[in-house]
Amino acid sequence: MINIENLEHTFAIGKKGEERRIPVLKGITLEVKQGEIVAILGRSGSGKSTLLNILAGFMAPESGSVKVNGQETSALTEADSAAFRLANFGFIFQNFQLMPGLTAFENVELPLKIKGLSSRERTVRVEEMMRKVGLTEVAEHYPNELSGGQQQRVSIARALVTNPPVLLADEPTGSLDSETEQEILQLIQALNSTLGLTFVIITHDEEVANVAHRQYRLHDGELVKGEKRHAV
Numbered sequence: 001m002i003n004i005e006n007l008e009h010t011f012a013i014g015k016k017g018e019e020r021r022i023p024v025l026k027g028i029t030l031e032v033k034q035g036e037i038v039a040i041l042g043r044s045g046s047g048k049s050t051l052l053n054i055l056a057g058f059m060a061p062e063s064g065s066v067k068v069n070g071q072e073t074s075a076l077t078e079a080d081s082a083a084f085r086l087a088n089f090g091f092i093f094q095n096f097q098l099m100p101g102l103t104a105f106e107n108v109e110l111p112l113k114i115k116g117l118s119s120r121e122r123t124v125r126v127e128e129m130m131r132k133v134g135l136t137e138v139a140e141h142y143p144n145e146l147s148g149g150q151q152q153r154v155s156i157a158r159a160l161v162t163n164p165p166v167l168l169a170d171e172p173t174g175s176l177d178s179e180t181e182q183e184i185l186q187l188i189q190a191l192n193s194t195l196g197l198t199f200v201i202i203t204h205d206e207e208v209a210n211v212a213h214r215q216y217r218l219h220d221g222e223l224v225k226g227e228k229r230h231a232v
């Protein structure tokens with residue numbers, strides 16, 4: 001499903017002519033199979049976001065290859081890359097990134113509007129997704145009228161509503177208390193086992209990484225296979 005091969009990326013910082021080069025990814029190779037949850041652990045500044053941004057096609061790598069369902073993503077034009085992202089990836093962020101002026105229902109509906117689905121189709125899909133993540137009661141609430149856990153459920157529903165095969169999650173429980181973190185982790189596991197969704201989760205939190213089938217640690221620009229410390 002996802003094949004990353006020998007990915008390298010270096011940032012140049014500082015004034016022109018006096019740049020300092022920071023190698024962030026030094027030959028990353030990773031395969032993610034359909035239906036897997038893979039976690040990438042790493043400290044702040046270890047390159048997790050850089051890896052995720054390249055995987056999602058937001059950034060081109062310096063060298064190496066990223067294939068999603070056989071498609072080399074760095075070969076796509078900007079417009080094709082956006083369409084490819086919409087079809088293949090759902091995104092879950094630490095700070096939810098909901099639109100404050102839209103209700104929970106409307107937030108989940110938004111990607112379907114972008115896809116051009118009819119109002120009736122949108123309503124059916126959004127209602128189904130809200131049920132799956134346990135949100136029907138709060139469909140008409142605005143984000144500031146929801147708890148952190150509910151906001152993350154809205155963002156998960158929004159990520160899933162277009163039926164993408166892969167969910168990319170960046171610190172999905174980073175803004176939540178530990179009880180709510182457990183609820184969201186259980187939801188991720190349930191969505192993985194019932195819908196067969198593939199998750200790539202980047203995190204610095206071992207607890208979060210423990211929901212994964214496989215976990216890796218990004219350290220000094222290299223990806224090292226990790227062991228689960230304890231079961232959740």
Ligand SMILES: Nc1ncnc2c1ncn2[C@@H]1O[C@H](COP(=O)(O)OP(=O)(O)OP(=O)(O)O)[C@@H](O)[C@H]1O
Pocket residue numbers: 011012013022024042043044045046047048049050051204
């Ligand atoms: N656009 C950029 N230009 C220059 N350097 C960058 C850029 N983006 C990231 N870096 C540097 O690359 C390194 C990796 O950053 P990255 O954001 O990928 O780390 P991270 O593991 O996601 O960190 P965090 O957990 O704090 O979000 C850091 O040293 C950062 O300063």
